[in-house]
Amino acid sequence: MADLNELGFNTRAVHAGQEPDPVTGAVVGGIVQSSTFAQDGIGQLRNGYEYGRGTNPTRDSLQTQLAAVEQARHAFSFSSGLAAEDSLIRALLRPGDHIVLGNDVYGGSYRLIDRVLGPWGISHSTADMASAPSVAAAATGATKMFWVETPSNPMMKITDIAALAEIAHAQGALLLVDNTFASPYLQTPIALGADIVVHSTTKYIGGHSDVIGGAVMVNDDGLAEKIGFVQFAVGAVSGPMDAFLTTRGLKTLGIRMDRHSANALQIAQWLTGRPGVERVLYPGLAEHPGHELAARQMRAFGGMISVQFSGGAQVARAVAESTKLFTLAESLGGIESLMNYPAEMTHASVKGTELEVPENLIRLSVGIEEVEDLIADLDQALKIAVS
Numbered sequence: 001m002a003d004l005n006e007l008g009f010n011t012r013a014v015h016a017g018q019e020p021d022p023v024t025g026a027v028v029g030g031i032v033q034s035s036t037f038a039q040d041g042i043g044q045l046r047n048g049y050e051y052g053r054g055t056n057p058t059r060d061s062l063q064t065q066l067a068a069v070e071q072a073r074h075a076f077s078f079s080s081g082l083a084a085e086d087s088l089i090r091a092l093l094r095p096g097d098h099i100v101l102g103n104d105v106y107g108g109s110y111r112l113i114d115r116v117l118g119p120w121g122i123s124h125s126t127a128d129m130a131s132a133p134s135v136a137a138a139a140t141g142a143t144k145m146f147w148v149e150t151p152s153n154p155m156m157k158i159t160d161i162a163a164l165a166e167i168a169h170a171q172g173a174l175l176l177v178d179n180t181f182a183s184p185y186l187q188t189p190i191a192l193g194a195d196i197v198v199h200s201t202t203k204y205i206g207g208h209s210d211v212i213g214g215a216v217m218v219n220d221d222g223l224a225e226k227i228g229f230v231q232f233a234v235g236a237v238s239g240p241m242d243a244f245l246t247t248r249g250l251k252t253l254g255i256r257m258d259r260h261s262a263n264a265l266q267i268a269q270w271l272t273g274r275p276g277v278e279r280v281l282y283p284g285l286a287e288h289p290g291h292e293l294a295a296r297q298m299r300a301f302g303g304m305i306s307v308q309f310s311g312g313a314q315v316a317r318a319v320a321e322s323t324k325l326f327t328l329a330e331s332l333g334g335i336e337s338l339m340n341y342p343a344e345m346t347h348a349s350v351k352g353t354e355l356e357v358p359e360n361l362i363r364l365s366v367g368i369e370e371v372e373d374l375i376a377d378l379d380q381a382l383k384i385a386v387s
Contacts, residue, residue, distance in 0.1 A: 058240040063076060094121070175194045258300070270375050280307055
C-alpha cells in the first residue's frame with residue numbers, strides 16, 4: 001500500500017491501523033477484550049503488550065487511525081472528551097499556569113477548567129477568539145495555553161486558527177483547538193498551526209450515538225510523551241469495545257459529514273427569514289460574519305445550526321419540545337437529528353457567567369435523514385411555537 005499520508009481522507013479513514021488479521025485474514029480487526037497479556041519471560045513482552053491500561057491492540061488501531069485522519073504524528077484515545085481534556089491539561093500545565101479560553105466554549109469544558117482545575121491552581125480568563133485585541137487583553141505572563149472551539153458551541157463563531165497560532169506562539173504558549181464540531185474531515189487544525197487537537201469522539205467521529213470517547217492529537221514528540229504518560233498513569237482510556245465502535249464510525253466519517261453539511265445548509269437557508277426566527281447561526285450562510293474564513297479553512301460548513309427566536313425563551317422552548325424527528329436530547333453528531341436547549345441542558349453550568357447562552361437559542365444537530373422530512377418537522381414545530 002502507498003504511504004497513507006499521500007492518500008485521500010476517506011482512504012486513510014478506512015485503512016489506517018486496519019491491517020487484516022495475520023492468523024485468520026479477517027478484514028475487520030478483532031476486539032481484544034483481555035485485561036492482561038502473557039509474557040514469555042519476566043519483562044519479555046509480546047509486541048509490547050503487558051496490561052490493558054497501558055496498551056491494547058484495539059485501542060492502538062484506533063489511535064493510528066485517529067492520527068492519520070487528523071494529519072498528526074500521535075493520537076491518544078480516552079474514555080470521554082472531558083477525560084481527554086483533563087488528562088492533557090494535567091500533562092502539560094502546572095499550578096500557577098493560565099489558560100485563555102474562548103468566551104463561548106462548551107459548558108462542560110468551562111466547568112472542568114473553572115471548578116475542577118481551578119482549585120488545583122490553573123487560572124483562566126476568557127476572550128472573543130475572533131478578536132486579536134480581545135485575545136491580547138486576556139493573556140497574562142502566566143498564559144501557557146490558548147483554548148478555542150471553531151465553530152464554537154453553540155454560538156457558531158469562527159476563529160482564524162493560523163492567526164491565533166501566531167499569537168499563541170509569540171506568547172510562548174500552546175494553541176489547543178477543540179475540533180469536535182468540524183471533525184477531522186472538515187478541518188485539520190494541526191496543518192493550520194495548532195499544537196493540540198482535542199475531540200469528543202462521542203460526536204461525529206463515533207457518529208452513531210452509541211459510544212462515549214475522547215481523543216487528543218499532537219505532532220510534537222515531547223508533548224506526546226507527556227500526554228502518553230498521563231494516559232497510562234491515570235488510566236482514563238477507552239475500553240476495547242468503545243475503541244472498536246469508534247473505529248467503525250470513523251471509517252464512514254467523510255461520507256456522513258458530506259450529508260450532514262448538505263442537509264444543514266438547506267435547513268439554515270430555509271430557516272432564514274421564517275416567522276419568529278430572529279437569527280440563524282450557521283457559517284455556511286453568506287451573511288454569517290465568519291463565512292469567508294470558514295470557507296478557507298473548512299472543507300464544508302458542518303451539521304450544526306443554532307437558531308435564536310424573536311419571541312424569546314418561550315418560543316425556543318416550545319420549538320424544542322414540539323419536533324417529532326428532531327429528538328430533544330443532549331449530545332450531537334449522530335446520524336439522527338437532535339434538538340438541544342443549551343441554556344438549561346449542555347450549557348447550564350455557565351449560567352451567570354459571561355459565557356451564558358441566550359435563552360432564546362436552540363441548537364440543532366442535523367442528521368442524515370431526508371432533508372425534506374426534517375424541514376417539514378421544523379415547520380410544524382415553528383407553527384406551534386409562534387401561533
